[in-house]
Amino acid sequence: MRALDALAAGTAGLRARRVRATLSALGIAIAIAALVAVLGVAESSKRQLLDELGRQGNLLTVATGKTFDGSPTPLPLTAQPMIARIPPVQSTTAVGNIDGATVRRTDLIPPVNTNGINVMAAQPSLPQTLSVRILRGTFLGPVAEQYPQTVLGWSAARSLGIDRLTAQTQVFIAGRYFTVVGILAQVEVAPEIDTAALISYGVADRLFGLGGVPTRIYLRVDPDQVAAVTAVLGSTASPENPRDVQVDRPSDVLLARIQAKETFVGLFLGLGAIALLVAGVGIANIMVISVLERRAEIGLRRALGARRRDVAAQFLLESALLAVIGGVAGIGLGCLATLVAARLGGNPVAIPPQAPAAGLVAALLVGALAGLYPAARAARLPPADALRTL
Structure with a gap:
């Protein structure tokens, strides 16, 4: 199956169930937004402390x-x-x-x-x-x-x-x-x-x-x-x-504050990772339900010549796209939250370049892992059993 055909098949389920897809992507978006905001707010605060440290170091x-x-x-x-x-x-x-x-x-x-x-x-x-x-x-x-x-x-x-x-x-x-x-x-x-x-x-x-x-x-x-x-x-x-x-x-007080902030950043990142894991489980659950609801579609595609790997690729791509959409939205929300927090706190706006990239990669990885089991289940579905649901 060509890449464009795979992309069209992978987005068909998302377009057909937009409310469900939006709610599923929202979980990923919130988790990624939290991760990006934690890194951005911490970096903005750290930048302000470092500037103060430069002024007060002597x-x-x-x-x-x-x-x-x-x-x-x-x-x-x-x-x-x-x-x-x-x-x-x-x-x-x-x-x-x-x-x-x-x-x-x-x-x-x-x-x-x-x-x-x-x-x-x-x-x-x-x-x-x-x-x-x-x-x-x-x-x-x-x-x-x-x-x-x-x-x-x-x-x-x-x-x-x-x-x-x-x-x-x-x-x-x-x-x-x-x-x-x-x-x-x-x-x-x-x-x-x-x-x-x-x-x-x-x-x-x-x-x-x-x-x-x-x-x-x-x-x-x-x-x-x-x-x-x-x-x-x-x-x-x-x-x-x-x-x-x-x-x-x-200025040693400022150094201690920077170290304390780095400790809390690690804690909040751990909590954000847990939220991302929960969102991934939610996507996996939605994809399993989608496989059960689309048994007839899967059987018809298999009967028309689609191979198991084509069916698996369709659902795996759908899960990954769902997570990527949520990741992109989460990056935007996280950057906005960082901007607002920095302005309110009087700090310079500083978002680490690796934060958005890491958020997008994490979303894609979680989406791919969440789609593995539903994709494998859809690929193993016998065409004859699936066609009986028509």
């Missing part, structure tokens, strides 16, 4: 030991200027924890309802060193050194229900009102900033007696000299107690 933090509640203990006053003298260091900024200070929307809220917001003194160089965007308003400037003004981290602003700023937007910090002059974007590599209310060092020294002491220093270094700078930061920040200095590379 960021280091310096802190000493921690107190009983987990807060870092102060660093020497000389730590930041000494670190800034290291040649590969490009910029530095420091923050200082203000212990016991609560942040509330108004003084009518009980002090115990702090929503986990910390109060930190911050230097004007913080946005530049951390490469953080200011979503609303401005950062702490010269006026903030003299008057009670604050900038809220992303999570802190959400906890307080503040999403826009006016001249009357205030929060109640440690017994007095502070005007909110800015809201920061989320800082992936410095979550402590996200949950903080930032005030100037001048106000922190005057109202809370901070004394200009830093508890954490952030620094940007030459990307090619990260390891070398890390090796000398402890002794530079605290020459008397270098072992007590904790040096971290915040």
Whole structure:
């Protein structure tokens, strides 16, 4: 039988039973869409994390030991200027924890309802060193050194229900009102900033007696000299107690997140493979029913000279076409789902080229395997027995 004749015979059953064929292909489409979407969404998220990793890979933090509640203990006053003298260091900024200070929307809220917001003194160089965007308003400037003004981290602003700023937007910090002059974007590599209310060092020294002491220093270094700078930061920040200095590379958090996402991708791919297997069983079941319903057609074709392999090829091709149609539809749905998820998450759209190809091959393989038994059963059907159903 010629290829065109085989294709016409294979599609005849699909055209005659369009609703059944559509429902059967839908199972394959959903499974393939899930597989493509999992790979696409994971790749888009990974691409965004890798971009962030490239921007934050040269960021280091310096802190000493921690107190009983987990807060870092102060660093020497000389730590930041000494670190800034290291040649590969490009910029530095420091923050200082203000212990016991609560942040509330108004003084009518009980002090115990702090929503986990910390109060930190911050230097004007913080946005530049951390490469953080200011979503609303401005950062702490010269006026903030003299008057009670604050900038809220992303999570802190959400906890307080503040999403826009006016001249009357205030929060109640440690017994007095502070005007909110800015809201920061989320800082992936410095979550402590996200949950903080930032005030100037001048106000922190005057109202809370901070004394200009830093508890954490952030620094940007030459990307090619990260390891070398890390090796000398402890002794530079605290020459008397270098072992007590904790040096971290915040971008390691991004690496951990990438690895965690890859683990979950494997899990979801396994679930998608199970869904594809179930869809294949559904196609096999439909094809067996089709063989039973078309016994007369099979007997007539055999009586007119069709060979067993021609009959088997017809049903095998029909099963494979059914799966391929579902696979193509599933690839389209998976790409669309990836696009929507990436846009909603603010990530770049990235679909691995192998994902659509692998989905189509998987659909074809499942369709071929699902059609093996129905095709063999149709080929073994004796013409005389089949013609009795006419």
